[in-house]
Amino acid sequence: MHEFSVTQQIVQTVLEEAKKHDAKRVTSVHLIIGKLTFLGIDQIKFSYRLLVKGTIMEHSKLLIEHMEPTVNCASCGYEGPAKYMNDPSFHFSIPTLTCPKCSAQVTIKLGRECTIKNIGIVTNGEDGSAPPNDKGG
Amino acid sequence: MRKVIKSEEGESLDIELGADLLRENERIAEENKKFLKEHGVIAIDVMGSVGSGKTTLIEKLVQRLKGKYKLAALDGDLNTTIDADLIGRHGVESIQINTGKECHLDANLVRKALKEMDLDDIDLIFIENVGNLICPSDFALGSSKRIVVISVTEGPYMVLKHPLTFARADLVVINKIDLAGAMGVDPLEKDAKKVKPEVKVVKTCLKAGKGVDEVIKALDLPSLLK
Numbered sequence: 564m565h566e567f568s569v570t571q572q573i574v575q576t577v578l579e580e581a582k583k584h585d586a587k588r589v590t591s592v593h594l595i596i597g598k599l600t601f602l603g604i605d606q607i608k609f610s611y612r613l614l615v616k617g618t619i620m621e622h623s624k625l626l627i628e629h630m631e632p633t634v635n636c637a638s639c640g641y642e643g644p645a646k647y648m649n650d651p652s653f654h655f656s657i658p659t660l661t662c663p664k665c666s667a668q669v670t671i672k673l674g675r676e677c678t679i680k681n682i683g684i685v686t687n688g689e690d691g692s693a694p695p696n697d698k699g700g
Numbered sequence: 701m702r703k704v705i706k707s708e709e710g711e712s713l714d715i716e717l718g719a720d721l722l723r724e725n726e727r728i729a730e731e732n733k734k735f736l737k738e739h740g741v742i743a744i745d746v747m748g749s750v751g752s753g754k755t756t757l758i759e760k761l762v763q764r765l766k767g768k769y770k771l772a773a774l775d776g777d778l779n780t781t782i783d784a785d786l787i788g789r790h791g792v793e794s795i796q797i798n799t800g801k802e803c804h805l806d807a808n809l810v811r812k813a814l815k816e817m818d819l820d821d822i823d824l825i826f827i828e829n830v831g832n833l834i835c836p837s838d839f840a841l842g843s844s845k846r847i848v849v850i851s852v853t854e855g856p857y858m859v860l861k862h863p864l865t866f867a868r869a870d871l872v873v874i875n876k877i878d879l880a881g882a883m884g885v886d887p888l889e890k891d892a893k894k895v896k897p898e899v900k901v902v903k904t905c906l907k908a909g910k911g912v913d914e915v916i917k918a919l920d921l922p923s924l925l926k
Contacts, residue, residue: 565835572721580717590712599864600722601838648860648894657863660896668898671867678720684713 566606569677573607574614581619581684589620591683597630599658599674604629623683632658632674638667645674725839728807732814732842739819742924743827745805745841747865748849749858750831753875755783756906757849757915758826762790764912769823769921774813776805776830783828793817804836805829811842823925833858837865844924847915851876856883859891866892871900871918878905 573594581589592611596602604627615621632645639662646663647656662669736743748754755775762771772793775784781796788794795816797809810827817825827843829836833850848869850858853876859866866872872892874885889901900918904911 565838569721576717576719576721580715584713584715586713587710599867601834601864648863653860655860657860657895658867659863659894660867661894666897668896675722676720677722679717681714681716681718684715686711686713 566602567610569602570607570610570614573677573679574611574618574620576679577620577682578618580682584684585687586619586684587687588685589623589682590685591624591626592620593626593628593680593682595628595630595676595678595680597632597674597676599632599671600677602677628680630674630676633672634660634662634669635672636662636665636667636669638662639665641665641669642672645669645671722838725807728811729840729842732807732811733844735811735814736819736825736842739822740925741819741822741825742921743810743825743841743843744845744847744919745827745829745843746847746849747829747833747836747869748831748873749833749851749854752831752849752851752854753873753904753906754828754831754849755786757847757873757875757904757912758787758828759790760906760909760912761826761915762787762792764916765824765921766790766792769925770821772817772822772825774805774810774825774827776809776828778802778830787826787828793822799830803830803832804839805841806839807841824921833862833865837862837868845870845919847871847873847919849873849875850888852880852883852885852888856887859888859895863895866895866899869896869899871902871915873906873911873915874901874903875906877903877910878908 611625634645635642641662641664645658646661649656660668746754773787774795776797779798784794784796795813797813874888885903892901902911902914902918
């Protein structure tokens with residue numbers, strides 16, 4: 564759902580950041596996508612390849628970390644993976660907000676992100692001129 | 701002489717960003733909520749599939765509550781003013797938000813609409829989202845509570861099929877119980893509570909006005925409006 568527009572935002576944000584650092588090209592982009600968002604990884608990868616064409620991101624490596632949910636329980640202090648409802652006959656495994664330890668309702672700490680963690684770039688020189696040892700004088 | 705470090709041509713850099721793109725909508729939603737609070741207003745947003753009963757729910761709530769609170773409604777749809785007109789005929793300010801092609805409301809659209817309202821003359825705003833059980837879920841609007849409406853005619857597996865949506869609900873309204881028949885309503889209620897133990901569930905036949913008082917009780921408006 565909405566992967567194309569989210570990926571547009573990702574590409575725009577990376578290009579803006581790369582420009583700030585005077586990048587010649589972007590070599591890598593590391594994303595963290597929470598499993599509790601509606602964002603599909605395959606669709607993001609597909610949209611990314613379309614959107615970076617003709618930009619300095621064109622040959623960049625896209626690394627996507629699919630973040631598992633981490634929940635917090637105020638009742639018993641549990642912090643860790645969410646509890647899942649599993650039904651093999653229906654082929655589902657559904658995350659719930661039930662504490663795996665005490666069954667109270669938990670809050671979500673991780674798993675709802677769409678974060679650009681970091682990017683790798685190759686820069687131009689400070690002012691685009693030849694390196695110091697080529698200068699006359 | 702000051703030392704200067706310059707990046708050399710062809711130098712590789714690793715830049716930490718940590719930019720969470722879904723945060724932007726969350727940020728605007730939080731601003732909306734704060735803005736409403738400054739004017740003594742709360743908002744309740746209503747999500748659900750097309751035809752589940754969102755507009756009817758808001759109509760019934762408006763009819764019951766307009767004597768007690770100053771009400772208004774924001775209605776989201778791709779186009780037309782049909783739903784805003786339906787609610788507006790009960791004598792409350794009702795603004796339509798037409799999203800064009802977007803399948804959900806977002807905090808920015810709600811912010812635009814709030815600027816058109818005299819909030820000092822309002823206690824409670826109902827926000828009806830676009831008919832869609834999936835996309836609106838990821839976009840907070842600035843409301844104090846979220847109602848998710850499902851109707852039994854959508855079948856017994858709606859909660860299992862949309863757990864992320866039900867994880868965001870404060871109140872689940874199971875509507876059209878008169879049509880439940882052999883399916884019953886209990887499976888939906890049980891699944892909603894498995895996904896989110898503290899969620900409130902109210903069963904309704906909104907067409908006949910059944911369950912509306914229970915919805916009002918479940919919303920606990922006095923605690924929100926104090």
